[in-house]
Amino acid sequence: MAIKIGLIPGDGIGPEIVAEAEKVLLAAADKYGFTLDFEKLLLGGASIDATGLPLTEETVEKAKACEAVLMGSIGGDAKTSPWYQLPADKRPEAGLLGIRKALNLFANLRPAYLYDELKDACPLKPAMTENGFDMIIVRELTGGLYFGKRYTETVNGLRTAVDTLTYNEEEIRRIAVKAFDIAMKRRKKVTSVDKANVLDSSRLWRAVVEEVAADYPEVTLEHMLVDNCAMQLVMNPGQFDVILTENMFGDILSDEASMTTGSIGMLSSASLNETKFGLYEPSHGSAPDIAGKNIANPIATILSAAMMLRFSLDRDEAADAIEKAVEQVLKEGYRTADIWSEGCEKVSTDRMGSLIAERLR
Ligand code: IPM
Ligand code: MG
Numbered sequence: 001m002a003i004k005i006g007l008i009p010g011d012g013i014g015p016e017i018v019a020e021a022e023k024v025l026l027a028a029a030d031k032y033g034f035t036l037d038f039e040k041l042l043l044g045g046a047s048i049d050a051t052g053l054p055l056t057e058e059t060v061e062k063a064k065a066c067e068a069v070l071m072g073s074i075g076g077d078a079k080t081s082p083w084y085q086l087p088a089d090k091r092p093e094a095g096l097l098g099i100r101k102a103l104n105l106f107a108n109l110r111p112a113y114l115y116d117e118l119k120d121a122c123p124l125k126p127a128m129t130e131n132g133f134d135m136i137i138v139r140e141l142t143g144g145l146y147f148g149k150r151y152t153e154t155v156n157g158l159r160t161a162v163d164t165l166t167y168n169e170e171e172i173r174r175i176a177v178k179a180f181d182i183a184m185k186r187r188k189k190v191t192s193v194d195k196a197n198v199l200d201s202s203r204l205w206r207a208v209v210e211e212v213a214a215d216y217p218e219v220t221l222e223h224m225l226v227d228n229c230a231m232q233l234v235m236n237p238g239q240f241d242v243i244l245t246e247n248m249f250g251d252i253l254s255d256e257a258s259m260t261t262g263s264i265g266m267l268s269s270a271s272l273n274e275t276k277f278g279l280y281e282p283s284h285g286s287a288p289d290i291a292g293k294n295i296a297n298p299i300a301t302i303l304s305a306a307m308m309l310r311f312s313l314d315r316d317e318a319a320d321a322i323e324k325a326v327e328q329v330l331k332e333g334y335r336t337a338d339i340w341s342e343g344c345e346k347v348s349t350d351r352m353g354s355l356i357a358e359r360l361r
Pocket of ligand 1: 075093096097251
C-alpha cells in the first residue's frame with residue numbers, strides 16, 4: 001500500500017526545495033521497493049493567497065490523514081509582502097503555530113553539527129571547534145510564550161502589551177522524557193536550559209526535569225541559564241549533546257546553533273507528537289530574497305525527508321541511503337551557492353536534487 005505523505009511547499013524558496021526532496025524520496029522509494037502517495041497541502045502565505053487564511057481546517061484534516069508531513073518553509077518579507085498588512089493572527093507564521101498546536105507537535109528536534117566537508121564555512125575560530133560538535137536541540141513547541149494569552153491595551157494613557165508564559169508540569173515532563181530518550185541513544189548528556197534565576201516557569205521546569213532525570217541514571221543532567229548557554233554555544237559548542245529547553249529559548253538558541261555550523265542550508269528538523277506522526281522541515285526559513293532563482297540549498301529539506309523516513313515511516317535503510325548520497329555529492333565537490341568555496345563546483349537547486357537522487361540509483 002502506498003504511504004501517504006503530506007507536502008507543504010509553502011512560501012519563498014519552499015516550493016523549490018520541496019520539489020527536490022520529492023524527487024529524492026521517489027528515487028529512494030523506487031530503490032527500496034515502497035510507494036509514496038504525495039498530497040499537497042496549503043499553509044502560510046500560500047494558504048492566505050488561496051483561501052484568505054494561513055491555516056484551514058481542511059489542511060489540518062488532510063495532514064491528520066497522512067503518515068507524515070514534509071514542509072518547505074513559510075513566510076515572506078515583512079516589509080514588502082501584503083501578508084504582513086494582515087492582523088497578526090492571520091499572517092503566515094500564525095498558520096505554522098496553528099498546525100503545530102492542532103497536531104499536538106510538542107517536540108521539536110533540531111540537530112546542529114559540523115560537517116567535515118564544510119568545516120571552512122564554520123564562522124567560529126578553529127580553536128573553538130577543534131573536535132567538531134554534534135548536538136541536538138529539543139525545543140518544547142506548543143506551550144510557553146508563543147501560545148499564552150496576549151493583548152495590547154491602554155493603561156493610564158500608555159499603550160501596554162502583555163504576553164504570558166505558562167507551563168504546566170505535564171507539558172514539561174513529556175518534552176523532558178523525549179530529551180532523555182534521545183540522550184540515551186547519543187552521548188547520554190542533557191543540558192536543560194532555563195532562566196531559573198528570574199522566572200517561575202523556569203523554576204518549575206528545573207524541578208520537573210530533575211524528577212524525569214531520576215528515571216535515567218545513565219544520563220548526566222546539567223542545568224544552564226539561557227544567557228550563559230548563548231555564550232557557551234559560540235565558545236565551546238563541543239560540550240553539548242542534547243539541549244532541552246522551552247519554546248522561545250529553543251527558537252533563539254536553535255538559530256544560533258545552526259548558524260555556528262556555517263551551513264544552515266544543511267540542517268533538518270522534526271516536530272513530533274506522542275505518535276509516529278511528524279512534521280519535518282528544514283531549520284532555515286523561506287529566504288524570500290532568493291526565491292524563484294533556483295539557487296537555494298535543498299539539502300536541509302532532503303535530510304528532513306530522510307528523518308521522516310526514519311522516525312515516522314520505519315524506513316531506516318532508505319533514510320541511511322539518502323544521508324549517504326548527500327555526503328557523497330558533497331565529497332564529489334558539488335555545492336549550492338550558500339556553501340560554495342573555491343575549488344568546488346557551484347550547482348543550482350534542481351541540479352543538487354538530481355545529483356542526490358542519481359546517487360541513490
Ligand atoms: C521557527 C520559526 C517559527 C517559530 C516562526 C516562523 C513562528 O522561527 O520554526 O523557529 O518561532 O517557531
Ligand atoms: Mg525560529
